[in-house]
Amino acid sequence: MSARIVVTGTDTDVGKTVFAAGLTGLLRASYWKPVQAGLGGETDSETVRRLGDVSPGRILPETWRLNTPASPHHAAAIDGVVIVPEDLTVPNVDGPLIIEGAGGVLVPLTRTTTFADVFARWKLAVVLCARTRLGAINHTLLSLEALRARSVPVLGVAFIGDAEPETESIIRELGGTKILGRLPVLDPLSPATLRQAFNTAFQPCDFLTAQSSD
Ligand SMILES: Nc1ncnc2c1ncn2[C@@H]1O[C@H](COP(=O)(O)OP(=O)(O)O)[C@@H](O)[C@H]1O
Ligand SMILES: [Mg+2]
Numbered sequence: 001m002s003a004r005i006v007v008t009g010t011d012t013d014v015g016k017t018v019f020a021a022g023l024t025g026l027l028r029a030s031y032w033k034p035v036q037a038g039l040g041g042e043t044d045s046e047t048v049r050r051l052g053d054v055s056p057g058r059i060l061p062e063t064w065r066l067n068t069p070a071s072p073h074h075a076a077a078i079d080g081v082v083i084v085p086e087d088l089t090v091p092n093v094d095g096p097l098i099i100e101g102a103g104g105v106l107v108p109l110t111r112t113t114t115f116a117d118v119f120a121r122w123k124l125a126v127v128l129c130a131r132t133r134l135g136a137i138n139h140t141l142l143s144l145e146a147l148r149a150r151s152v153p154v155l156g157v158a159f160i161g162d163a164e165p166e167t168e169s170i171i172r173e174l175g176g177t178k179i180l181g182r183l184p185v186l187d188p189l190s191p192a193t194l195r196q197a198f199n200t201a202f203q204p205c206d207f208l209t210a211q212s213s214d
Contacts, residue, residue, distance in 0.1 A: 002094070002095050002096045002097070002208075003027070003029075003096040003097070003125075003207060003208050003209070003210045004090060004096070004097045004099065004122075004124045004125075004210065005023070005029075005096070005097070005098050005099065005124065005125060005126075005127060005155065005207055005210050006099045006100075006101065006119050006122070006124050006125065006126045006127070007019060007020045007023065007098060007099065007100045007101070007126075007127050007129060008100075008101045008104070008105050008115065008119070008126055008127070008128055008129070008143075008147075009101075009103075009104055009128065009129035009130065009143075010104055010128065010129070010130045010131070010136070010139035010140055010142075010143050011103065011104050011131075011139060012102075012103040012104065014129050014130060014131050014160060015129055015131070015160035015161075015183065016100055016101075016129045017044045017047050017048060017051075017100060018047075018051060018160070018183070018189065018194065019127075019129050019158055019160060019183060020044075020048055020052075020098050020100045021047060021048040021050075021051035021052035021054070021194060022051075022052065022183065022194050022195070022197070022198035022202075023052075023098050023127075023198070023202070023207065024048055024052040024054050024058070024098045025052040025053055025054065025191075025194070025195055025198065026195075026198050026199065026202065026204055026207075027095075027096045027098070027204060027207060027208065028095065028096070029058070029095060029096035029097055029098045030054075030058040030059070030060055030091075030093045030095060030096070030097050030098070031045065031048045031049075031052070031054060031058065031059050031060065031097075031098045031099075031100070032060040032062075032090075032091055032097060032098070032099050032100075033045050033048075033062050033099075033100050033102075034062065034063045034064070034088050034099065034101075034118075035062065035063065035064045035066070035072045035083065035088075035101075035102050035109065036062045036064070036065050036066065036102075037066045037068060037069055037070055037071070037072050037075040037102055038066070038067070038068065038069030038070075038075070039065060039066070039067050040069065043062075043065075044100055045059050045062060048100075050191070051189070051190075051191055051194055052191070052194070053191045053195070058093075060091050060093065060097075063087070063088060064076065064081065064083055066078075066079050066081065067079055071102075071103065071107055071108055072102055072107065072108065072109050073108040073109060073110050073111055076110075083109050083110050085109045085110060085113040085117070085118050088118055090122055090124065096207075096208065099124070101115040101118075101119070102115065103115075104139075104143060105119070105128075105143050105146050105147055106146055116146055116147060116150050116152060117150065119147070119150070119152045120150035120151060120152050123153070124153070124210070125153045125154070125155040125210035126147060126152055126153065126154050126155060127155050127156065127157075127158050127180065127207075128140065128143055128144065128147070128154060128156070128157045128158070128177075129157075129158050129159075129160060130143075130157055130158070130159055130160070130171070131159070131160055131161045132159050132160070132161035132162055132163070132164040132167050132168070132182065133161055133162075133164075136159075136161075136164070136167055136171070137167055137170055137171060137174075140157060140171050140175060141171065141174055141175050144157075144175045144176075144177060154177055155178070155180065155206070155207065155210050156177055156178030156179060156180040156206065157171060157172075157175070157177050157178070157179055157180060158180045158181060158182070158183065158202070159179070159181070159182035159183070160182070160183045160185075161182070161184070161185060162184065162185060163182065163184075168182070178206075180202060180203075180206050180207075181201040181202040181203070181206075182201055183197055183198065183201050183202075184197060184201075
């Protein structure tokens with residue numbers, strides 16, 4: 001079975017989708033966003049398709065598409081939709097699969113279930129995306145604790161932003177985690193600049209060892 005990798009983050013807007021686009025391109029993977037909350041602009045699936053230069057067939061359909069850019073538990077209630085977290089089963093695809101959660105690890109899907117609970121049930125390895133800017137140490141260590149409290153396997157931390165070696169080293173030490181690499185701020189952010197930066201910043205073998213638990 002090929003690698004199945006969950007991309008999560010310390011927060012919304014940290015760069016999970018850009019990272020997932022780069023990783024999907026690097027591994028020639030498929031991409032799945034189980035719950036998309038907010039359909040106003042470009043969806044995460046559309047961004048990954050564009051930025052990762054991913055063929056449409058490798059973008060799997062979202063299970064729930066919710067109109068409001070809010071926590072899924074709330075966005076679903078506004079739409080009158082009932083999310084059943086147990087129904088979220090990892091799709092069967094050939095080759096690697098990148099799965100992007102919504103927001104951070106403790107974002108609720110329902111009033112009783114968070115994304116971290118779903119990751120724990122899947123038993124898939126998680127990449128935690130974190131910014132390098134001020135506040136990153138606390139958010140990253142808290143997220144690692146929340147994942148570990150549920151026995152979610154953590155592949156490592158992927159940083160996004162300017163170089164902050166001290167931030168990276170203290171997170172590695174206190175978090176007891178691997179640092180997978182750092183994606184710099186790209187200007188312009190395009191399929192070409194992302195591919196080039198990703199090839200330099202990350203090693204495919206760090207991700208391809210993440211096997212499905214079955
Ligand atoms: N490495 C990067 N270089 C430049 N802009 C970035 C980078 N990573 C993220 N961004 C920008 O930051 C914003 C949030 O990124 P996004 O990947 O959508 O975050 P998330 O999926 O965590 O909510 C977007 O406007 C995106 O284009
Ligand atoms: Mg996203």
